[in-house]
Amino acid sequence: xxxxxxxxxxxxxxxxxxxxxxxxxxxxxxxxxxxxxxxxxxxxxxxxxxxxxxxxxxxxxxxxxxxxx
Amino acid sequence: xxxxxxxxxxxxxxxxxxxxxxxxxxxxxxxxxxxxxxxxxxxxxxxxxxxxxxxxxxxxxxxxxxxxxxxxxxxxxxxxxxxxxxxxxxxxxxxxxxxxxxxxxxxxxxxxxxxxxxxxxxxxxxxxxxxxxxxxxxxxxxxxxxxxxxxxxxxxxxxxxxxxxxxxxxxxxxxxxxxxxxxxxxxxxxxxxxxxxxxxxxxxxxxxxxxxxxxxxxxxxxxxxxxxxxxxxxxxxxxxxxxxxxxxxxxxxxxxxxxxxxxxxxxxxxxxxxxxxxxxxxxxxxxxxxxxxxxxxxxxxxxxxxxxxxxxxxxxxxxxxxxxxxxxxxxxxxxxxxxxxxxxxxxxxxxxxxxxxxxxxxxxxxxx
Numbered sequence: 085x086x087x088x089x090x091x092x093x094x095x096x097x098x099x100x101x102x103x104x105x106x107x108x109x110x111x112x113x114x115x116x117x118x119x120x121x122x123x124x125x126x127x128x129x130x131x132x133x134x135x136x137x138x139x140x141x142x143x144x145x146x147x148x149x150x151x152x153x
Numbered sequence: 154x155x156x157x158x159x160x161x162x163x164x165x166x167x168x169x170x171x172x173x174x175x176x177x178x179x180x181x182x183x184x185x186x187x188x189x190x191x192x193x194x195x196x197x198x199x200x201x202x203x204x205x206x207x208x209x210x211x212x213x214x215x216x217x218x219x220x221x222x223x224x225x226x227x228x229x230x231x232x233x234x235x236x237x238x239x240x241x242x243x244x245x246x247x248x249x250x251x252x253x254x255x256x257x258x259x260x261x262x263x264x265x266x267x268x269x270x271x272x273x274x275x276x277x278x279x280x281x282x283x284x285x286x287x288x289x290x291x292x293x294x295x296x297x298x299x300x301x302x303x304x305x306x307x308x309x310x311x312x313x314x315x316x317x318x319x320x321x322x323x324x325x326x327x328x329x330x331x332x333x334x335x336x337x338x339x340x341x342x343x344x345x346x347x348x349x350x351x352x353x354x355x356x357x358x359x360x361x362x363x364x365x366x367x368x369x370x371x372x373x374x375x376x377x378x379x380x381x382x383x384x385x386x387x388x389x390x391x392x393x394x395x396x397x398x399x400x401x402x403x404x405x406x407x408x409x410x411x412x413x414x415x416x417x418x419x420x421x422x423x424x425x426x427x428x429x430x431x432x433x434x435x436x437x438x439x440x441x442x443x444x445x446x447x448x449x450x451x452x453x454x455x456x457x458x459x460x461x462x463x464x465x466x467x468x469x470x471x472x473x474x475x476x477x478x479x480x481x482x483x484x485x486x487x488x489x490x491x492x493x494x495x496x497x498x499x500x501x502x503x504x505x506x507x508x509x510x511x512x513x514x515x516x517x518x519x520x521x
Contacts, residue, residue, distance in 0.1 A: 119457050
């Protein structure tokens with residue numbers, strides 16, 4: 085699975101980053117790179133079946149506490 | 154740069170499909186039980202004043218989207234902070250809608266296929282649509298809208314044979330409180346979610362018409378949602394409350410002369426189209442917001458990554474269908490209230506004050 089993820093992201097890298105680099109759109113390039121880094125990290129974590137914390141539980145608890153739902 | 158424009162008709166179809174989105178499958182009204190249809194009407198009535206506020210904002214700032222408006226009114230710093238909140242809301246709502254679709258596929262239609270597959274397929278279609286632009290999404294919605302309405306009306310007519318009017322009784326049997334609570338739920342999910350169109354309707358061809366489009370689109374979608382909720386109650390009765398996807402169960406009961414049966418595929422098709430439009434709009438607004446936040450050249454350069462993050466997030470956001478249902482019917486209305494009501498009212502008040510002050514200043518300068 086991890087090989088597939090890395091392969092997918094490599095293809096995506098060529099498809100997305102090369103045109104931005106060639107056009108010298110540095111802001112777009114770096115923001116996209118930041119998002120890509122976050123996205124590949126989450127993808128790899130999910131490959132290893134690691135649980136990623138969800139904001140739903142704390143939000144539910146907070147609303148239960150405030151409104152007693 | 155090429156400026157995207159959408160016609161009034163396309164905008165109407167877009168907002169109507171957005172509102173219908175996942176409501177068609179999850180239903181409206183929640184805890185009001187057999188008065189859910191009444192709760193949906195109450196929700197629609199609650200939403201109308203907010204639609205006036207949203208369209209007033211669009212009228213005051215023609216050709217500006219939500220993030221431009223926030224920057225103009227609150228300045229660069231506070232404007233960007235509120236922009237982040239709306240980016241989060243759009244992103245989160247997109248992930249929730251995607252998850253509704255994933256749960257439906259996993260529970261009802263393809264139980265043996267991993268949920269990630271359906272989430273990924275739908276998510277990637279939305280990414281492609283957003284990459285192509287709002288014009289393409291709205292034109293697509295204008296094409297599929299009549300087909301979808303035809304399916305809904307046709308299926309409703311076929312379902313007449315299964316209707317039991319006793320299911321709707323007792324009318325207001327539990328008092329008015331559950332109806333008002335259900336009305337609040339229907340207000341937040343789906344009617345007031347149209348706040349996200351503040352980030353879409355900057356591209357309207359006719360600048361005078363946001364109110365007309367907002368009202369007609371939301372009321373039309375509201376009538377459809379109310380009629381489907383009523384149909385589900387009339388067909389399923391109390392059994393409806395025990396189901397995660399009542400529309401699917403209601404339609405699956407259609408059997409006319411042992412010939413017209415297994416019509417529930419149509420529910421899946423309707424959900425598919427609704428979810429596609431809703432997720433695409435959420436993704437579009439989130440990408441537009443991020444591009445404005447970082448002053449990017451174009452929002453399409455980040456669509457794929459934001460779309461992928463939305464897919465991953467939708468997978469991890471809930472542990473089970475029960476948790477999703479609990480969130481949608483018990484938590485969401487409180488969570489969404491600041492985004493749908495409090496912040497827009499603040500924006501509107503500040504906008505009116507700012508424009509009035511600007512007018513006074515220009516009058517003073519002219520008299521000097």
